[in-house]
Amino acid sequence: MVRSANGSAADSTRPRVQLKDATVRFKTQSGEITALHEVNLEILENEFICLMGPSGCGKTTALNVIAGFQALTSGQALLDGNPIEGADASRAVVFQSDAVFPWMTVAQNVAFGPTSQNRPKQEIDRLVKEFLSLTDMQGFADSWPMQLSGGMRKRVDIARAYASQPEVLLMDEPFGNLDFILKETLQGSLRDLWANVGGTIVFVTHDIEEAIFLGDRIVVMTPRPGKIAKIIPIDFGKVRADDIRTSPEFIAIRRGIRELMTETGALA
């Protein structure tokens, strides 16, 4: 993640991640499944992009392609112009299910990325402190994950991903199984964190509101085989307050996406 001294990253229009005619097919007992069909997408540097679509449309598959866990059947996946081969520290992932290491304390979890990348001790300590306080977890540095609630563990997960300072941060429905109050709180803190620190975020969700609140652009996908139905830019500015959720613009965008999803057959 490109970070400047005061934390605000300069906007740019350089593509960070590119998918070119990206197609993924799975062979199963009952024949071939096309999870992604000729997807073309450019994700810009320092952009917060949301990938949304109905269950099974290929969102996780797309994320796995970018992360390097899933090879393409055809097409190309590029990071800064270079083909993506395997997972590495340039792309951190916040998985939908709990991936915080239970055998490490909160601080050790957050330190794991920079430690694995052999950063100097002082820098590691600084990163841990910074991201624990940005995620409001500073009081729990020495707790074991099992002593935390699900929402707190999610924040540790996000702090850990950020502290690793990846070029791209991939998040797969990170708030999927949390209650809506916590969900809105975490969405707010994630957007604030991003507004402070910057970075390129690909955020997968099937929650329309979440996508509108968080994204600078929303990539709406069709039901299987996953294709891009439309890319919708969202203009709520960099820092977003909670009350935009009930604003007429918000509701209008929401209606638009619902109509789009009805057209594509995702909504009956």
Next chain:
Amino acid sequence: MKSKASNEEGGSYVKYLGIASVITVFAFWVVASEDGLGWFPRIKFPPPTEVFTAITVLQEKLLVDAGVTVGRVIFGMVVGTALGLGVGLLMSFSKPIMAFLNPIIESMRPVPVIAMIPFFLMWLGIAESGKLLLVTLGVFTIIVVSTIEAIRNVPRIYVNAAKTLGATKRVIHWRILLPAITPAMIGPLRVAMALTFTLVVAAEFMGAQAGIGYRILEARRLFNPQVIFLGIVELGILASLFDYFLRKIMGYITRWSGRTK
């Protein structure tokens, strides 16, 4: 972890049951022997008083024997566990190593290690190395298989997350897989510990110059049933002490897991 409510249902008397069971066994010993009602002759069932006399007769031999046996047990546990974990991790991480070593381990595993004692005697005589090799091998076979199985059960998501955070294979070995399997290794380690005592005593029966097993066999030759008994009691105490400490140590190592004590 600290909450006692879930673990101590049944109230506080539960913790006294353990003491009660020990007292029951001891009481039976007193009553059944010639110290009590004399149900069994002292030749076959030495009374506690004679066993206690044996302690004063054997004196430092007792400690030396215990020390020698314990030394062999610790050696077998430490080296066997280290090798088992190391090879298990290596095999889980490298397909070629797995393909090469698995047939060897799988064909050795069903052979009772005790059956190999004469073989070890043939090659190494009653030298210390033979006994150490035997226990180490016994522990190794249990730990290596358990390690491989435990690693198979580690959720893939942890390894994937570690990769995206920049972990090398080595880091994944040491900081992900090894700690992740520790709760699953407690059972196998306790089994290995019990087996270690069995193997050490068996090895000492076959040929040794000191050790509890050696003392027991010598006592049989010299017709000293109270020493045999003493050896058995000694082994019982040592084995449960070791098991206790093993559980304490593993409990500390896995304190993050919130498993019930």
